[in-house]
Amino acid sequence: QIDSARLWGSIHETAQFGGTAKGGVRRLTLSAEDKQVRDWFRKACEDAGLEVHVDALGSQFGLRKGRDMSKPPVGIGSHLDTQPTGGKYDGILGTLGALEVIRTLNDAGIETEAPICVVNWTNEEGSRFAPAMMASAAYVGDFTTDDILSRKDAEGITVGQALDGIGYRGDKPVGFQKLGCFVELHIEQGPILEAEGKTIGVVDSGQGVLWYDGKISGFESHAGSTPMPLRRDALATLSEIVLAMEAIAKKHGPNAVGTIGEAVIANPSRNVIPGEIAFTMDCRSADGAIMDALDRDLRAAIAEIAARRKVEVKIDLVWRKPPTHFDPKLIAAVENAAKTLGYSSRRITSGAGHDACNLNTVMPAAMVFVPCKDGISHNELEDATQPDCAAGTNVLMHTVLAIAGV
Amino acid sequence: QIDSARLWGSIHETAQFGGTAKGGVRRLTLSAEDKQVRDWFRKACEDAGLEVHVDALGSQFGLRKGRDMSKPPVGIGSHLDTQPTGGKYDGILGTLGALEVIRTLNDAGIETEAPICVVNWTNEEGSRFAPAMMASAAYVGDFTTDDILSRKDAEGITVGQALDGIGYRGDKPVGFQKLGCFVELHIEQGPILEAEGKTIGVVDSGQGVLWYDGKISGFESHAGSTPMPLRRDALATLSEIVLAMEAIAKKHGPNAVGTIGEAVIANPSRNVIPGEIAFTMDCRSADGAIMDALDRDLRAAIAEIAARRKVEVKIDLVWRKPPTHFDPKLIAAVENAAKTLGYSSRRITSGAGHDACNLNTVMPAAMVFVPCKDGISHNELEDATQPDCAAGTNVLMHTVLAIAGV
Ligand SMILES: NC(=O)NCCC(=O)O
Ligand SMILES: NC(=O)NCCC(=O)O
Numbered sequence: 060q061i062d063s064a065r066l067w068g069s070i071h072e073t074a075q076f077g078g079t080a081k082g083g084v085r086r087l088t089l090s091a092e093d094k095q096v097r098d099w100f101r102k103a104c105e106d107a108g109l110e111v112h113v114d115a116l117g118s119q120f121g122l123r124k125g126r127d128m129s130k131p132p133v134g135i136g137s138h139l140d141t142q143p144t145g146g147k148y149d150g151i152l153g154t155l156g157a158l159e160v161i162r163t164l165n166d167a168g169i170e171t172e173a174p175i176c177v178v179n180w181t182n183e184e185g186s187r188f189a190p191a192m193m194a195s196a197a198y199v200g201d202f203t204t205d206d207i208l209s210r211k212d213a214e215g216i217t218v219g220q221a222l223d224g225i226g227y228r229g230d231k232p233v234g235f236q237k238l239g240c241f242v243e244l245h246i247e248q249g250p251i252l253e254a255e256g257k258t259i260g261v262v263d264s265g266q267g268v269l270w271y272d273g274k275i276s277g278f279e280s281h282a283g284s285t286p287m288p289l290r291r292d293a294l295a296t297l298s299e300i301v302l303a304m305e306a307i308a309k310k311h312g313p314n315a316v317g318t319i320g321e322a323v324i325a326n327p328s329r330n331v332i333p334g335e336i337a338f339t340m341d342c343r344s345a346d347g348a349i350m351d352a353l354d355r356d357l358r359a360a361i362a363e364i365a366a367r368r369k370v371e372v373k374i375d376l377v378w379r380k381p382p383t384h385f386d387p388k389l390i391a392a393v394e395n396a397a398k399t400l401g402y403s404s405r406r407i408t409s410g411a412g413h414d415a416c417n418l419n420t421v422m423p424a425a426m427v428f429v430p431c432k433d434g435i436s437h438n439e440l441e442d443a444t445q446p447d448c449a450a451g452t453n454v455l456m457h458t459v460l461a462i463a464g465v
Numbered sequence: 466q467i468d469s470a471r472l473w474g475s476i477h478e479t480a481q482f483g484g485t486a487k488g489g490v491r492r493l494t495l496s497a498e499d500k501q502v503r504d505w506f507r508k509a510c511e512d513a514g515l516e517v518h519v520d521a522l523g524s525q526f527g528l529r530k531g532r533d534m535s536k537p538p539v540g541i542g543s544h545l546d547t548q549p550t551g552g553k554y555d556g557i558l559g560t561l562g563a564l565e566v567i568r569t570l571n572d573a574g575i576e577t578e579a580p581i582c583v584v585n586w587t588n589e590e591g592s593r594f595a596p597a598m599m600a601s602a603a604y605v606g607d608f609t610t611d612d613i614l615s616r617k618d619a620e621g622i623t624v625g626q627a628l629d630g631i632g633y634r635g636d637k638p639v640g641f642q643k644l645g646c647f648v649e650l651h652i653e654q655g656p657i658l659e660a661e662g663k664t665i666g667v668v669d670s671g672q673g674v675l676w677y678d679g680k681i682s683g684f685e686s687h688a689g690s691t692p693m694p695l696r697r698d699a700l701a702t703l704s705e706i707v708l709a710m711e712a713i714a715k716k717h718g719p720n721a722v723g724t725i726g727e728a729v730i731a732n733p734s735r736n737v738i739p740g741e742i743a744f745t746m747d748c749r750s751a752d753g754a755i756m757d758a759l760d761r762d763l764r765a766a767i768a769e770i771a772a773r774r775k776v777e778v779k780i781d782l783v784w785r786k787p788p789t790h791f792d793p794k795l796i797a798a799v800e801n802a803a804k805t806l807g808y809s810s811r812r813i814t815s816g817a818g819h820d821a822c823n824l825n826t827v828m829p830a831a832m833v834f835v836p837c838k839d840g841i842s843h844n845e846l847e848d849a850t851q852p853d854c855a856a857g858t859n860v861l862m863h864t865v866l867a868i869a870g871v
Pocket of ligand 1: 149183184185191192248410411412413687689736
């Protein structure tokens with residue numbers, strides 16, 4: 060059994076790095092706050108006897124030796140970055156839970172057969188730099204390191220510059236740390252476990268993701284003197300796109316969602332009809348055929364709206380992550396650990412993307428979910444209970460022991 | 466006849482202050498660029514023998530003596546501030562046209578019975594500070610000087626601070642310069658004169674304006690894991706409001722318009738459902754009853770949308786300017802001047818608001834319009850021809866001579 064109070068203490072101690080007035084965390088990847096939590100995490104890993112290395116994209120790897128060092132390590136962990144108005148648990152539970160597993164094994168004097176590697180992946184959130192789960196995507200070869208280093212945030216700062224800015228461009232090449240498998244603990248970020256009174260979600264699959272960058276070019280003109288029929292209003296165009304996306308996602312539901320999270324009017328003024336808007340779109344489904352249908356329907360709707368309003372709309376697909384189907388043996392190991400420990404559980408699909416989804420493309424991977432209050436995440440009000448967090452970490456530990464061997 | 470080349474030269478010389486790559490002007494009120502054009506204008510007025518004073522809200526008044534100084538001056542002028550992506554003519558033609566009238570009278574050695582006062586009103590555009598036509602509104606007593614001085618821009622800078630910042634908080638109280646009447650020359654900012662091949666618009670009325678500040682409070686949550694039916698999406702709410710406003714304006718048309726020019730998502734992120742949006746609304750009609758109907762229909766539509774989407778929407782009416790009906794005698798004087806000079810003309814309603822609309826509430830006022838290309842304004846591509854600008858300035862001069870007496 061892990062030390063529930065120690066885990067809870069770590070979560071709340073690190074929540075100060077970027078802590079907000081509403082009880083959330085604002086810790087954008089590679090920011091000053093991210094440096095603070097990384098420094099804390101490195102020291103904690105070193106204090107727990109891990110050998111810590113940082114790769115060229117800033118991901119932190121803390122290795123605990125096994126009896127048989129010829130065996131690839133069992134990877135555990137998640138991420139410590141957050142959304143602009145994020146919570147205290149998303150990613151953090153999985154990373155500090157992994158640390159807690161190591162501390163518990165140390166206290167109990169347990170040696171494993173295979174080594175264990177604790178990982179903090181850079182930029183899981185994808186809020187500052189696209190795509191999300193950026194560093195684990197490069198780890199599995201979806202993108203080259205140079206490509207990722209050149210990605211820019213809204214201010215034009217590259218990943219490379221941001222890494223140098225906080226001193227976290229590591230000396231190890233991406234992929235230097237071989238892993239045999241990966242298990243990630245996370246809050247559910249959805250309402251199902253809580254609604255059904257289950258403690259553990261045994262994640263068997265994850266939604267695929269489509270991310271688009273969009274730009275609308277209408278025509279700026281005077282709000283008072285331009286008759287309604289002569290307008291080429293970029294905001295009215297966006298409004299139709301938002302509602303079309305909502306209708307399309309509902310049509311393909313319940314296994315589909317669509318969101319426009321960002322939209323910026325260029326040179327906004329009260330009495331100027333908006334002429335130009337940059338926006339992004341996020342569409343998801345756990346079913347690849349539905350993803351294709353979302354893409355097709357969305358493009359058709361946008362083309363129709365643009366033509367009718369005599370406005371130009373460009374959309375670029377900047378990221379396509381297919382649905383994830385986790386490894387059956389690891390899924391069974393998670394399920395078995397929950398059962399052995401006496402926690403209620405159910406199989407579940409992840410609505411959110413996770414680093415484990417990337418790792419699953421090159422190695423066996425699985426995930427453990429615990430409930431979060433009202434399914435709320437990506438919100439400062441995100442909440443989870445201490446017993447649930449401890450239960451998830453226990454399941455993580457027992458899964459790791461089963462895989463690594465004692 | 467005014468000096469067309471000199472007028473054209475002044476317009477293009479001052480267009481450098483805030484001139485943009487696309488040939489427009491970015492000269493927000495009380496900005497560094499606004500100081501440049503104000504300094505230029507003061508010197509030009511002084512060189513033309515005018516006595517220049519600045520009031521407590523920064524408006525510039527240049528007085529040309531008349532034979533009978535007991536008569537109140539005939540006011541002419543407009544504004545030199547622009548939209549963020551504005552043109553070279555909006556306001557500028559009327560202000561530099563007024564200067565050109567003075568220069569022409571000087572050259573011809575013409576003395577008038579009543580004095581003439583050239584005015585550059587502060588913040589006509591209303592883009593940086595609300596409301597539009599702010600200084601002339603204070604001049605006519607719609608707002609107190611202190612109220613206006615405390616208005617803030619998006620960065621929280623007050624009008625008072627901005628005036629001090631460029632050294633244009635004048636020593637004269639608002640209203641110090643009495644005027645007997647006011648005539649304003651302006652580009653039409655709409656398509657009618659050009660379409661009908663008329664050179665002069667004799668403005669007999671102006672649309673009323675409703676300005677609102679709005680705020681939508683939905684709920685931030687995860688774009689991937691939040692099912693469509695559980696969302697309280699602030700952007701989807703705004704989208705319905707934008708389209709409802711468009712439909713309402715069309716329903717009450719052709720004598721009604723409605724625009725949402727500003728909308729800012731708080732803490733935007735690609736994979737976060739927008740939780741909070743601040744926005745503004747601008748509705749207009751030349752008919753007071755239609756203005757009331759616009760307000761009523763809009764509030765009802767917003768209440769329905771907010772209730773259905775379980776989202777809070779607050780709207781505040783921050784400005785209500787009733788429709789304008791200009792002075793019949795001055796309208797006739799403008800019409801007569803156009804006729805005498807041999808220009809084609811027609812009566813016209815102003816779609817935009819103007820300082821003359823404010824002045825009309827306490828003194829006789831009127832306006833002269835000239836065509837602008839494709840009716841485009843509040844756009845860097847705004848354009849007008851040299852002959853049309855000269856024609857309008859000639860009509861302004863002959864109207865002034867008729868009123869002031871030679
Ligand atoms: N788990 C999580 O919130 N990931 C962020 C990436 C995404 O799914 O949008
Ligand atoms: N003339 C003009 O563009 N005025 C700005 C104020 C407004 O009508 O919105």
